Amino acid sequence: MPDVRVASPQGKWILLTTVMGSSMAMLDSTVVNVALPRIGEDLDTDLAALQWTVNAYMLTLAGLILLGGSLGDHYGRRKVFVIGVVWFAIASLLCGLAPSAEVLIAARALQGIGGALLTPGSLALIQASFHPDDRGRAVGLWSGFGGIGAAVGPFLGGWLVDGPGWRWVFLLNVPLALACVPIALRHVPESADGRSHGRFDVLGAFLGALSLALVTYALIEARTGTLAVVVTAVAGVAAGIAFVLVERRRPDPMMPPxxxxxxxxxxxxxxxxxxxxxxxxxxxxxxxxxxxxxxxxxxxxxxxxxxxxxxxxxxxxxxxxxxxxxxxxxxxxxxxxxxxxxxxxxxxxxxxxxxxxxxxxxxxxxxxxxxxxxxxxxxxxxxxxxxxxxxxxxxxxxxxxxxxxxxxxxxxxxxxxxxxxxxxxxxxxxxxxxxxxxxxxxxxxxxxxxxxxxxxxxxxxxxxxxxxxxxxxxxxxxxxxxxxxxxxx
Missing domain, CATH: 1.20.1250.20 (MFS general substrate transporter like domains)
Structure with a gap:
């Protein structure tokens, strides 16, 4: 049974690292919108690129977040959480250094993968580490501090954009990760679900993300009216149908019908x-x-x-x-x-x-x-x-x-x-x-x-x-x- 107490030094370190990790992903969901006009001006890009700057992140995060939770349960929640934080930080660095809109969009998609690994693990680590008597208080503190981070996000993003520049909206994640990872490795106990059987619905996750990606592309580029848009839209719908069929037939689907x-x-x-x-x-x-x-x-x-x-x-x-x-x-x-x-x-x-x-x-x-x-x-x-x-x-x-x-x-x-x-x-x-x-x-x-x-x-x-x-x-x-x-x- 987990025995860490909130008031103990270890309990405070666990709360700190999980709040820092989840705040990275939460901040990027809110601060980037504030930077969009400046990004468009600086990279001399159109509205579609700004849409992709937001959507590339949401696409991989939405498509892989269920799979990320399952990987943590099987391979170790701390291990997957730390990998997610490092991945997210590297992708954030790429975003901050992006010389063009295309590179920024690709880096944002990588950020979403990191977010899918660290977001489910943050709260799961708290649930798996703290004594049952302290678990509710720990989750409340984690959620409350995370909410404060969400509230501060747009303000912080605006200050960075007007001050050192929009690239620091992303670069700020790097020092956060450098602080978060050592604390997690030293103070957070490893945990896993002993009932996890190591089978993951990778095909389902791929089809779901592919369907979202193709439909999103078709919607963003629809104003061009090209044949490629029509083909992409049809392929997106087909991938969605394939996702439903796969989930119905698998013994352990990602999204059980x-x-x-x-x-x-x-x-x-x-x-x-x-x-x-x-x-x-x-x-x-x-x-x-x-x-x-x-x-x-x-x-x-x-x-x-x-x-x-x-x-x-x-x-x-x-x-x-x-x-x-x-x-x-x-x-x-x-x-x-x-x-x-x-x-x-x-x-x-x-x-x-x-x-x-x-x-x-x-x-x-x-x-x-x-x-x-x-x-x-x-x-x-x-x-x-x-x-x-x-x-x-x-x-x-x-x-x-x-x-x-x-x-x-x-x-x-x-x-x-x-x-x-x-x-x-x-x-x-x-x-x-x-x-x-x-x-x-x-x-x-x-x-x-x-x-x-x-x-x-x-x-x-x-x-x-x-x-x-x-x-x-x-x-x-x-x-x-x-x-x-x-x-x-």
């Missing part, structure tokens, strides 16, 4: 797709709108977005408690509507927008909606399957949220008619941003309707601190035990 026999689980993942697609589309375009149209600096744009994460950190616990009392249906119906209202208020943000009267009210309403829905959503995911499958359910939900964000960033500029150089023109971007907010608000309303029509069974009291002190706006929290288990081929 039987888990979707739960109507509640299927419904809550549909809500997740709607909610996080809208969130990702908003945060991708909002920093462009604030900088290019409203004239904010990178630091100003990053700081402007802080209220949403701060509200989640302060009030998610109360929202989770309310959801446990009244059931998830009302929070998951009302929350997306609040978020939609916040996005509609963002239509007031134009040239020379006032932060206090135009930007802040929209972000407060959006943050209120996030507070209302995120903790009950996570609790409902975990309650919709039996306890033995809670980790798998959480992993699928987390991957679904990231995939939704990936597709949204690829599709939204196409849907609203943004040109390749729209982010360089305040007038063109302002018009496209207005249309995009209407689309995102509509997606949130669809999510609200789905929740009202399908979510029924109330979850039990969610005592998992990571549900209630979650601060990330890019994906729901990942419960340990999220793993794939197909045969290695």
């Amino acid at each position: 039987k888990i979707f026999a739960s109507r509640q689980f299927t419904a809550i993942n549909l809500v997740t797709l709607c909610v996080y697609a809208a969130f990702s589309g908003f945060f991708f375009l909002a920093v462009l709108q604030l900088q290019v149209v409203a004239g904010y600096s990178a630091l100003g744009a990053g700081t402007a977005l802080l209220p949403t994460t701060i509200l989640m950190l302060l009030f998610s616990a109360r929202s989770g408690e309310l959801g446990a009392r009244i059931g998830p249906r009302i929070p998951l119906t009302v929350g997306p509507l609040f978020c939609a209202a916040g996005l509609l208020l963002m239509l007031r943000v134009g040239p020379d927008a006032s932060y206090l009267t135009d930007v802040l009210p929209a972000l407060l309403v959006l943050g209120l909606g996030m507070v209302t829905l995120v903790a009950p959503l996570t609790a409902t995911v975990l309650a919709s399957v039996d306890a033995a499958r809670a980790g798998l359910a959480s992993g699928i939900n987390n991957a679904a949220a990231r995939a939704a964000g990936l597709i949204a960033v690829a599709a939204l500029p196409l849907v609203v008619g943004m040109s390749e150089d729209a982010y360089r023109s305040p007038d063109a971007l302002d018009q496209a941003f207005g249309r995009a907010m209407l689309v995102c608000a509509g997606i949130l309303v669809v999510g609200s309707v789905v929740a009202f029509a399908t979510v029924r069974r109330p979850p039990p009291d969610c005592r998992r601190p990571e549900c209630l002190t979650h601060g990330s706006v890019t994906a729901p929290p990942l419960e340990p035990g999220a793993k794939s288990s197909g045969r290695l081929e």
